[in-house]
Amino acid sequence: MPSVLDTLAEHSDNPSSFLALNSGNEYFRDDRFDGACAYRRSGRYVFQFGGPFTAPEHRARLLDSFVKETGPRLVAVQLQRADAELYAAHGFTVNQIGASYAVDLSRFTLRGSRFVRLRNKISRARRAGLEVAEVQHDDDCSELDRLDDTWLRDKGRHVKELRFLVGQRTGPLQRHRRLFVGRIDGTAVGYITYSPVYGSRPGWLHDLSRRLPDAPPGVMEALNATAMERFVADGADWLHFGFTPFTGLDDQHELPDASRTFTRFARLLADRGQAIYPAASQLEYKEKWAPHAVLPEYIAFLGRPRIGAVWRLLRATNAV
Structure with a gap:
């Protein structure tokens, strides 16, 4: 079977x-x-x-x-x-x-007046020294474990890591995902993982993200913009924000x-x-990218x- x-x-x-x-x-x-x-x-x-x-x-x-x-x-x-x-x-x-929410990558662009603020945030992160690289599934990711610990502690002692309806970074299927890491002066300050999407809108799912509490503004936006550019170059059709x-x-x-x-x-x-679920902040991030669906x-x-x-x-x- x-x-x-x-x-x-x-x-x-x-x-x-x-x-x-x-x-x-x-x-x-x-x-x-x-x-x-x-x-x-x-x-x-x-x-x-x-x-x-x-x-x-x-x-x-x-x-x-x-x-x-x-x-x-x-x-x-x-x-x-x-x-x-x-x-x-x-x-x-x-x-x-x-x-x-999903973006049609065949129509993806950050040009135009509607994306001025988004472009400015990305530029700000890059001026702070941010470098983005795609990490392979068998690379040493212990630095991301430490980032996760810091991220979770910053949320407060009563906050637990979400599960079930969100992605995960570890496990035997990690080779099917894609992982982009942002570093400043060699230190990981944020990452995003993407999972494959099948069916009528194939492509990738933006399924898990983490950043250091003191990372400069624009880190996650710069990470995602880099990934989208890579997906477009690879011929992917859609990026889903989940x-x-x-x-x-x-x-x-x-x-x-x-x-x-x-x-x-x-x-x-x-x-x-x-207070139960941070829907408003999630929606604000997704709408920055002007989803087509x-x-x-x-x-x-x-x-x-x-x-x-x-x-x-x-x-x-x-x-x-």
């Missing part, structure tokens, strides 16, 4: 699907066809990531098998619109929970049977939930939505 990675490359149209391979995830399979469902447990709940990864003609049957295996406390997150409609047809309550919860919420994206209660809850978190993403509850399930999801991501 093909590996989960091969299955994603063949069948996934979710720009964040590579995150299904994160350490700590489990996989459900049905021997009748090539496919997999990625998930992890938190408390009494099972959280599925990204829908059933399989050929279109098998998606409904794989979902049926997975539901029978997991029971009534199944919650699916980061579903695309086609997934959302499939889950709604199978009795799930489906609501928009956020959006993902999913941000509680952003891009719009009534026109909701399915007909969406829960009004959950809609109000999501809007409340969008307005006042910065904003894709709604969904959460699906088997039965009615439960606030307790949302709490357990936040626990699974280490957000609380």
